[in-house]
Amino acid sequence: MNREQLLSELEFKAARSSGAGGQHVNKVATKILLLFSVANSLALSESEKAMLLEKLSQRVNKEGNLILQCDETRSQFRNKALAIARFLALVDTSLRPVKKRKKTRPSKAADRKRLEAKKKKSQKKASRGKIDLDRG
8 A cells, every 4th residue: 555646546625614613614614525536546456445445334435435524623724634644544444454363261260260150159049049938
């Protein structure tokens, strides 16, 4: 994965942000929409594209575009920087292979301890039963 090539393939759109800010919000487009076409990317191999599409399926639209938005600050420049950082982190974590789980067994002492605790609990619950006065 080539970061510079990835960044050159990003497309940005600016929109009016929602939330607090009064007149400033109503006249300045500070929200940034980051669009990245996973299917048409030249920076990613076919296997990397497949991994991204699988892991980020909730964020990718029907056309195969990954869409991120950022409207945290009142500065379009800072929102763009935040969106790029978020995008790179998302791609890095999505392309990281999943570690295989190593099977482990509980120790004999842990097994013994579990069985003893189980017996105690069983005895405690058995002692809660009704007392038969006729047998006594």
